[in-house]
Amino acid sequence: MVEKPEVEEKTIWHKLEDLPVSSLFLLVILSMCLTTLYPLGLPVPITKMSKDTFDAVNTLPQGSYIWIYNGYGSGTLAVHEPGLIVILRHAIQKGFKIILFSDSGPIMLFPRVLDAIKPDLERAKYVYGKDWVYLYIPGGEPVWATVFLDVWSVVMVEKDGIPFEKLPLMVEIKERGSTYKSMHIVYCQTAGSDVVDAFVRQVNVRYQAVTGVRLIFQILELMVPPARPYYEAGNTQGIMNGGLGAGEYETLLGRPGGGLKVTDLLSLAQLITIAYWAVGNVGFMMRRRITEQKRRD
Amino acid sequence: MKISFVDTLGLWIAAILTIGITSIAFKETLFSRWSERSYLATATAVSIAWFPTNLDRYILKRISPGGVWTPIGPTGGYIFVVFAVLVGLMAYGRYSRKYFWLYRYMLSLGVGTGVGVAMRGAIGANFIDQIKATFLNLLVPGDVYTSFNNIVMWVTVLSCLSYFIFTIKTIEHPTARMVSLLGRYLLMIAFGVSFGIANPTRINQYAGRIVFLLQEWLKLQA
Amino acid sequence: MAMRIIRRQLPIAITFLTGMIFLSEWFVTGTVLTSFTTGLSNFVQSVHVFVFAFAAINLTIVHVGRIRRQLRAERRDLTEMLLSGYLLVLMYLVGLVGAYYGHVRMKIPSAVPEYLWWFNNWELPCEATAYAGTLFFVLAAMYRVFKIRSRETAVLVISGIIAMLGTTPLIASSWQGFFQLGEWLDRTIVTAANRAIMIGIGIGTILMGIRTLLAMETGYLGAKEE
Numbered sequence: 001m002v003e004k005p006e007v008e009e010k011t012i013w014h015k016l017e018d019l020p021v022s023s024l025f026l027l028v029i030l031s032m033c034l035t036t037l038y039p040l041g042l043p044v045p046i047t048k049m050s051k052d053t054f055d056a057v058n059t060l061p062q063g064s065y066i067w068i069y070n071g072y073g074s075g076t077l078a079v080h081e082p083g084l085i086v087i088l089r090h091a092i093q094k095g096f097k098i099i100l101f102s103d104s105g106p107i108m109l110f111p112r113v114l115d116a117i118k119p120d121l122e123r124a125k126y127v128y129g130k131d132w133v134y135l136y137i138p139g140g141e142p143v144w145a146t147v148f149l150d151v152w153s154v155v156m157v158e159k160d161g162i163p164f165e166k167l168p169l170m171v172e173i174k175e176r177g178s179t180y181k182s183m184h185i186v187y188c189q190t191a192g193s194d195v196v197d198a199f200v201r202q203v204n205v206r207y208q209a210v211t212g213v214r215l216i217f218q219i220l221e222l223m224v225p226p227a228r229p230y231y232e233a234g235n236t237q238g239i240m241n242g243g244l245g246a247g248e249y250e251t252l253l254g255r256p257g258g259g260l261k262v263t264d265l266l267s268l269a270q271l272i273t274i275a276y277w278a279v280g281n282v283g284f285m286m287r288r289r290i291t292e293q294k295r296r297d
Numbered sequence: 298m299k300i301s302f303v304d305t306l307g308l309w310i311a312a313i314l315t316i317g318i319t320s321i322a323f324k325e326t327l328f329s330r331w332s333e334r335s336y337l338a339t340a341t342a343v344s345i346a347w348f349p350t351n352l353d354r355y356i357l358k359r360i361s362p363g364g365v366w367t368p369i370g371p372t373g374g375y376i377f378v379v380f381a382v383l384v385g386l387m388a389y390g391r392y393s394r395k396y397f398w399l400y401r402y403m404l405s406l407g408v409g410t411g412v413g414v415a416m417r418g419a420i421g422a423n424f425i426d427q428i429k430a431t432f433l434n435l436l437v438p439g440d441v442y443t444s445f446n447n448i449v450m451w452v453t454v455l456s457c458l459s460y461f462i463f464t465i466k467t468i469e470h471p472t473a474r475m476v477s478l479l480g481r482y483l484l485m486i487a488f489g490v491s492f493g494i495a496n497p498t499r500i501n502q503y504a505g506r507i508v509f510l511l512q513e514w515l516k517l518q519a
Numbered sequence: 520m521a522m523r524i525i526r527r528q529l530p531i532a533i534t535f536l537t538g539m540i541f542l543s544e545w546f547v548t549g550t551v552l553t554s555f556t557t558g559l560s561n562f563v564q565s566v567h568v569f570v571f572a573f574a575a576i577n578l579t580i581v582h583v584g585r586i587r588r589q590l591r592a593e594r595r596d597l598t599e600m601l602l603s604g605y606l607l608v609l610m611y612l613v614g615l616v617g618a619y620y621g622h623v624r625m626k627i628p629s630a631v632p633e634y635l636w637w638f639n640n641w642e643l644p645c646e647a648t649a650y651a652g653t654l655f656f657v658l659a660a661m662y663r664v665f666k667i668r669s670r671e672t673a674v675l676v677i678s679g680i681i682a683m684l685g686t687t688p689l690i691a692s693s694w695q696g697f698f699q700l701g702e703w704l705d706r707t708i709v710t711a712a713n714r715a716i717m718i719g720i721g722i723g724t725i726l727m728g729i730r731t732l733l734a735m736e737t738g739y740l741g742a743k744e745e
Contacts, residue, residue: 021659022323028658032500032507039519042688045698048706074643075650078505079498104347107629108638136627138351139564142410142541146560153557154564157354161626201418205426206545221686222495225487228705229714233430235422243501244686258505265504266497267689273496274683276662281676284666307640314641318648322655327598334602336645338609341574343642345614346634349622351568359565381562385569392576398526401740403566405530406537408731408739410563413541416728423721427714446707453711454718461719480715482674487712489675490704493682496661499654506648 013290016283024276031268039264043251049231050248053238056214057087057185062095064184065173069144069199071190073105076220080189081109082246082258083218085116087187090253092120097169098132101147107136107159116257129167134159141198148202151179180207185214193219196227204235218245312514315506356382456480457487531734538732575610582607613637678704 057066068087072080091098100110126132136159137147147154152174156164164170173182188199196217207213218240219227230236240249244266246259300308317332359378384406390399431454433447459473460480511517540559544552582603589600617637621628628634667673684690685701730736 019662021655021662024658024662025322025655028500028654029507032504033511036504036507036511037517037519040689042692044688045691045695047702074646076502077643077647078502078508078651104343104351104628107627108343108635109643111629111635112639136354138355139560139567140411141414142556142560143564145414145541146557149553150557154561155354157358159627160630161354197419197422198414200422201415205418205421221498221501222491224494225491225705225709226713226716228710229427229430229717230422232706232710232714233426235426242498243504244497261508262501262504263688265507266500267687269500269504270496270683270687271689273658273661274680276658277665277676277680280662281665281667303636307636311640311644314644315648318645318652322652330598330602331605332645334606335609335641336649337578338606339613339637339642339645341578342610342612342614342617343638344571344574345610346617346621346628348568348571349618350627351571353622355565355568359561377558377562378565381565385566388566388569389572389576392580397741401526401530402533403569404739405533406563406566409534409537410541410559412534412728412731413538415724416538417542417545419721419724419728423717423724427718427721431711431714446703449707450711453708454715457712457715458718461715481671483708484712485671485674486678486704487709489678490682490701490709492661492675493679493701494686494705496657496683497686499651499657502647502651503654506644506651509644 013283013286016279017287027272028269031272032265035265035268040267042264042267044247044260044263046248046251049239049241050245053216053240054249054252056216056237057090060184064096065182066091066096066098067183067186068098068100069188070100070102070106071195074109076191077109078262079220079243080218081113083189083240084113085257086246086249086253086255086259088117089120089255092124092126101135101137103138130169133167133169141202144198145202148180149178180211183213187216189218191220193223193226200230200235308514312510315510453483457484460484527740530740531737535732578610579607
């Protein structure tokens, strides 16, 4: 005769441990919808790292050259786009010369950013080619290493095909000698940790001692802990902590935007997640206690 | 502000695709599979669309007068562009079992340059600067808080490093094992905090989609 | 023998040469090595133009294979066939039209308003949602897997909760304690632990680099032909 396996009686603790995850998903979505329609408007606490990132840009004199690598795609748009917009606004406010460079994906996303910063460009009377330029430079670390040595030897046209000879800003960079002499601050946005390592190697380690170039990043929140040692060791002067960091930067600049908007939606969603996790753990621990008691009996 | 029919159509397509991709997490249906295929198709279409532009700028313009090329040797640029095209075309050998070895040329170029650029900065960034940053002043006069932090950092770095040593026999000594155990717990704290920080990343990204659906598509304002 | 040299030894030699050129340039600046590295990186950039077609070719092979398998099968899954066909048609239609308008008519695809419309209303929402949709898998993992089973997991989970509470604006603005504790953990323990990992990665990078350049690691070349 085949013995039937002992079926454990399903108690309330089993149910708490095994709630349908789709209910968690729905609650999180509903909480975000609620906060979108009825924003909490809570102040965002400013971290030292965000303050340092802001100061790295703010303490540079007018006319400094800022190189911006916006290496993000549609996937991380909600986090990186507010970061790019706020940095551009700050750079325009400070009267910096702006050189953006990226691969093909961010170029497709740039018209959205351009719409957002157009009033700032018009107010500051920024002229494309003279005060700011956007270069299309595909390729990874080997190409960036060469770009920072001499950008004219890598490409000779900007993203729309206009030759560098017709762009006063690029002619200015050539006249100053090697490209790294026209780099006062480099701002790198990326969703890849290998890019963080690459920029630290090719910008900070190579040129910081020579020209004092500053390096700041905007990376996803989950990439910040592995990148933090660079910040604490001085390899980077600041890291914008994803969407949260963009919200903090907007607060420091006094120009609220997309960063603060998404940060607001964080509160309820996080609390629901913690509540579900707590319920699951209570169920797990109580079930384990009952099972051990039964075994002892 | 009046929105055109085309813009409205675009908004609806974007909203339907957003809901379709979200539904993958709930249940696999024909709608979610269609959305998934749409995503794959459109993401790959971008690389097809950019192919001629890249071919023109990084191959053809380098041959034409006024194109940029820094010759490796005294023979000039054209020969090297021809070589680049040859090596690039050889990369398609990866789709054949017989001619797979042709793909190795592109691989070896990529690996060689990658290793070269990575190694040269790694010693400074990952090694020397990090060790310099660890050896802080353990007893800062008049600043108990900073002294405490420096001691915690020093203990954490050393114990975590000792946790990863698997090849030295003396690590089996009871004191060394205690240090290694401390390292394990400190690593658990670090990974826990890292996970706790990772959660907002995903929530922030999805928040962008919620804002799009409610404010741009359904026009519900706060 | 000659074939062995062409198929294996020559690529290994190329790896060594290119790696050594870039490595040497770091230490010997302002010489002919600088122009060598510039030429080499331009060469690599030109070669990598051809990589753009890999994704399309891979998808085509996979989905044409699926359609052929369905046609040969006794019980055909019509939905699967139609979806694969839809993917291929959409990919090539949008890609080729975008390539024509993007390059022949304008200098760059992003300058074409119609292509931009398609990108903003098809590709962007798909990719943004796919990326963001990993939220649900992380939430499910957190609920199902993050259970306090031992002392180590208790430490892991509790520190995770403190960090989450510290980054929640509602909690951080009500009581600064969680925020400050999270900040302190970040600045000390998290940084120090990741620093230890980074030192290990640095040693690993150097060692693997040396092994690759000296042909002790040839895994990237694929299997040996016999």
